[in-house]
Amino acid sequence: MKVVTIATDLENAFLKRLLTTSCEAVGLDLVILHVDKEAFKFKDKRTALTRYLAQCPRSDELIVFTDAYDTLFLRGEQYIRTAYEGFAQKVVFSAEPNSWPLGAIGFALQESPPARPYPYLNSGGFIGSVGDILALCAKYPKPPSDRFPLLRHLRGHDYDTDKRFGFSDQYYWTLVRLLEAETVGLDNTARLFEYLGPAVGDVWDPNIKIGIKDFFARGKEAASYQRERERLVARLQSPSDAAQVHFASIITKAVALDLFDEGRLPDWLGGFRGATGSDRPATEVVHVGSWPNAT
Template sequence: MRVITIATDLDHPFLRRLLAPSCEAAGLRLDVLEGNQKGFRPRDKRALLTEYLAEQVAPDELVMFTDAYDTLFLRGADYIRTTYAGFAQRVVFSAESNCWPLGNVGLALHDGPPVRPYPYLNSGGFIGPAGDIVALNTKYPTPPSEHFPLLGRLGTHGVDTDRLHGASDQYYWTLVQLLEPDTVGLDHGAVLFENFAPTVANFCELSRWTSDFRAHGRQAASYRRERTRLESRLQSPSGAAQVHFASALAKTVVLDLLDEGQLPFWLTEVLPR
């Protein structure tokens, strides 16, 4: 088993100080693929990962993908393999409380009520045999939006979701998972992956918070709010193997807490002394 991430900045502090050391402490092999072409986009990660898996990894080898700049690991391969074996699906994604990037449109694509506490796919972490991941990318070379009548109806009104969200890996994998629920599962209970992003009713809130932080730095109300939220949440340890601070503000707060020696013991104990 191996953990794979993709980075354009190999010196990013979260990758260098948290993700890589946590993998080492957990005894996990971390392969860092460098996305170094000009104008590298989020959707380019999928092509780079697929090429690497097809050429460098045996089809039956278990691989775990993780985002590079906002994740770290708490548990090793034995826990991951045992927990993964409990899922019915061969490919399992992290899940989160927000239906991003489609928002309310995405809610309408789901059948039935949401499965709490984490109902919706998050592409910052997933696990499965290399061959199965390659097969899904081969079967769906582009976001399969044509299979969803609602998205087609939006298109007749000038709302092209492929144009709006085609650069998003999460948009792609959300549609694939909805089409392939027997193959692609979600970690609704956060036993493998736990996402620490704030829950929002309107995604415009996140962009406003980011703009506020860029304008006012750590004096911004959004920074103070996110720091208070995370300090409270981090009082309780996660039971997952990977934790994901999936917002610009969340990972800034975590790096600040690391610099200040304020991260809780259950996070710092996985880092080398």
């Protein structure tokens, strides 16, 4: 089993100090797919991953994909394998409380009531075999929006969801999961992956962007930072049972790094601080190539 992530910046503080160190502490082999920053877009994550998986010698090897700059691991391979075996589906995604990036349109695409506490797909963490992940990507070379009557209807009114949301691989995987529910599952109860970002009623609420802009301008003095720090500190009083946790917002991960620097992460979350690793192989860095010219 391997943990795989994609990064343009190998010196990113969260990647170096939390994700990499936590994987070493719990004995997970981490592969960092290093892509050139020039012209790389979020939607290219899928291309970089499939390019790497296509070269793997074993199609049955288990892969855990994780975001690079806002996740860390709490538990190792045996726990992950046992939890994964409890799912009926071959590929299992993290889940979250927010319909990103589709917003209210994502609500309308759901055929059943939301499964709480995390009803919607989050692509910052997923698990499956090399072969199963590659098969899904081959079956759907682009977002399958034409398979959804609502999205076709919106396109007829000049609201093209591919153009609006195609920047996000989460958009792609959300649509694939809705079509492949027997193959692709969601970790609605955080057995493997837990989302520690904020829950919002509307992901396109302009106040969210205002809060982020204020944070960039004023840092820790921003009201948005103070609110998120208060929320996250309260949330971290309760341990997670998952293997991976995801601080899924710009402000949330900034708060998490600050708490780490201040020595205020709880023991259940920051137990890898000072870990020296083991005699396992070092983290592997694989250079994927330039964008968009790489083949």
